[in-house]
Amino acid sequence: MTVNQSGWKPTTPTAATSDGATTTGNRALMLEEPLIFEIGDSDSTGVDFGSYASGTSRIAGLERSTEIGLPGLSEPQTVRHYTRLSRQNYAIDLGLFPLGSCTMKHNPRLNEKVARMPGFADIHPLAPQESVQGALELIDTLAYWLITLTGMHGVAMSPKAGAHGELCGILAIRAALEARGDARSVVLVPESAHGTNPATAAFAGYKVENIPATSAGRVDLEALKARLEVGGPNCDVAAVMITNPNTCGLFEPEMKAISDAVHAAGGLVYCDGANFNAIVGKVRPGDLGIDAMHINLHKTFSTPHGGGGPGSGPVVMSEALSRFAPLPYVVKSGDGYRLVEEETAHAEGSDSFGRMVAFHGQMGMFTRALAYMMSHGADGLAQVAADSVLNANYLLRSLEDVLDAPFAHSGPCMHEAIFSDKGFAEGFSTIDVAKALIDEGFHPMTMYFPLVVHGAMLVEPTETESKANLDQFIVALRSIAERARAGDPALKTAPIYAPRRRLDETLAARKPILAYQTPAPDGAESGVGAELGGR
């Protein structure tokens, strides 16, 4: 299909628009938007440059000699293109975002205000340290509160996401084991773990084995002990990685016994702290014998993520592990704060495994997280945990008669409720529920994770949703669940109101087309839309 100069092309009503199709393809104020390459082409330009007098090149013959091939658009065209695309995104600022394990809670605007203060926002990582003492003090203060809240000994601030923090923790564990001349080969991970856990262990060179779970959805302590005994004093288990509360939304009450058993066998304990918002201010992981745990500042401490900002994953560490933490780190001395950057500058007894990032970590997220902590205070943070758990249990108990809740018999959940597709009519699955939720105006919950629950739906409402919001979500999800149980064929066609309907997600994941392909000259469709079975 050729695109005319203005970028508008008549739409043929497709499956996506056949009900109530319009000539523009727009539906009310929900605007269609072509790809930027379909709007502009490299022959047009949004700016008229006068001809320039040739001068001497200052880049030693490295000038581009061919066309760059970018579409030339005017400023209003560009602004509208990206604004229209942004309106097709769902965001936490629009409504409830119950994506289990992701903790999509409200990002307080106070955090944003503080992060934009010029003293924090306008500094450069290479600025002389004496000129950024306030920023270093902020990092040190945040580190202090992370250590205090977790009851740990030290913290590595630089990792830039939860997964990056896992790698930091496992590398510190490997360094600690190597320092005592004890090369071990296995990391144990429960089957319900987030995929980053086994990926991290494998990336660090370990063999990954599953820790069995009980029917109640928790780590099977006896089976774990039996595995640790294999090889006796020459146990091959370097570490266990356990999520607490776990990804079934359940607290691991035997965590201390698990840690003790692992330590007795000479291993170390990594805790995935992504779910810390359920226990912050209530439980200190340090008291449970944990050696390393990442904290997703972008989950527990409300810094924006999911398209809104970068992650930040500081790792708190036990006394046994802290000296292996990565560079750089902030130290306070008599005359102020200093960033320790070099191995040679180490304090006595320090044995860092190296460096993970160029600079000191995500300054903007540190600022937001500390603003969040200070505006909540100790009582406010404990209230966060209580409210996140209360909201999840409200959902669990309001829906368990229409959605199978596999662990509801084990008692209350923590900050997220898990459901399965058991009881749906033949041929109906979790994906149908998720797509129908889009029609109702909600971002779907986490689907098909954790793998231990068939057709899992992991719902995390977070503590920042009001009862009114939860009630509206419950009404929507109840009606969809009832349709799935009854086998309503219309459910299979959802979403009907979204800009796109059901795409071939497997094809999109397996064979993504990441570069624009010019349409074939004969007018045959090619490119992303065609590959995915129609736009």
Ligand SMILES: *Cc1c(COP(=O)(O)O)cnc(C)c1O
């Ligand atoms: C989010 C999450 C991670 C990974 O964290 P990122 O910041 O996305 O890298 C790991 N484990 C669990 C349980 C999570 O929810």
